[in-house]
Amino acid sequence: MGSGGTDDVGAEWNTARDADEVTLLSEEITAARVTALRHAVAEAVRAAGLTGHGLEDFVLAVHELVINVVRHGGGSGEVRLSRHHDLLTCQVSDDGPGLRETAVALPSPGEVGHRGLxxxxxxxxxxxxDTSDQGTNASVTARLSARPTVNEGR
Amino acid sequence: MVATEQTWHWRVDVCADRRVVALFGEIDMSGADRLDDLLHETIAQAGTVEVDLERVTFIDSTVLSTLVGAHHHATDRGVDLTLVNAAGQVRRVLDMTGIMQLLGRMADPPPAAI
Structure with missing residues (x-):
């Protein structure tokens, strides 16, 4: 390990960090699989230890990023759920035309649309x-530290 | 071709000029168009429409848009459309987006002063 051609310290640090990162789920996004994909994400997140509102909210957040890909991101992409210690990250990526609008604000209650992000x-x-004309990478995170069993001192 | 899994269903109770549309299950983007049709059909038949969300366990932003759009359509036709019995995450999402305040029972006219 580490015998590659690079002497970039940052890259080695990243390699070390990645060793602690576990991929829990990696799936392709298609319009027909939006519901099944949500169920798969829910199962993986539950297995990782997220419960209650935290579980429901993370699943809805990931779902919103997934339907964004279907509606605005060229229709296909990838979901990757990973865990790094007590941090869950779900990255949703596509190679669509990029998002025109990434401002995240709550529309007025009577407005139709624009609540997903x-x-x-x-x-x-x-x-x-992270969006460009090459595609969009969106990720959301959640902490597992709400679990009563967590007892890590420093 | 993979068939889309059906995750929700509905029932409409008819009582004179009032309709109660009871929804059940998880409703997401793949069900939003069908829900839109159902609400428009019901609005065309009634003066009062209640959408009962008690047994709905999941909605997403497309369903929020469908509900708000149906509310506008109802208002344009002089029909009163309200959301009732939302619970759990569905209720939380409706509250945090302000939609419950717009489409919930609080939209009812205040009782006459005694």
């Missing part, structure tokens, strides 16, 4: 969006 942000620890 706001929900994804509100329902998780954080939402990150």
């Amino acid at each position: 706001w929900l994804a942000q509100q329902l998780t620890e954080g939402l990150t969006i």
Whole structure:
């Protein structure tokens, strides 16, 4: 390990960090599989230890990113759910034309549409969006530390 | 071709000029068009429409849009459309987006002063 051609310290650090990262789920996004994909994400997140509102909210947030891909991201992409210690990250990517609007704000109650990204942000620890004309990478995170068994000192 | 799994169903109770549309299950993007048709049909038949969400366990932003759109359509036709009995995450999402305040029972006119 580490015998590659790079002497970039940052890259080695990333390699070390990745060793602790576990991929829990990796699935393709298609319009027909949106519901099945949500159920698969829910099962994987539950198995990772998220429960109650935290579980429901993370699943809805991921679902919102997935339907964004179907509706605005060229229709296909990928979902990757991973765990790094007590941090769950779900990355949703597509190679569509990119999002024109990434401002995340709550529309007035009478407005039709534009709530997906706001929900994804509100329902998780954080939402990150990286978009260009090459595609979009959006990810949401949640902490597993709400579990009563967590007892890690520093 | 993979058939889309049916995750929700509905029932409409008819009582004179009032309709109660009871929804059951998980409703997402793949059911939003069908829900839109159902609500429009019901609005065309009644003066009052209640959408009973008690047994709905999941909605997404497309369903929120469908509900808000149906509310506008109803208002344009002089029909009163309200959401009732929302619970759990469905209720939380309707509350946090302000939609419950717009489409919930609070939209009813206040009782006459005694």
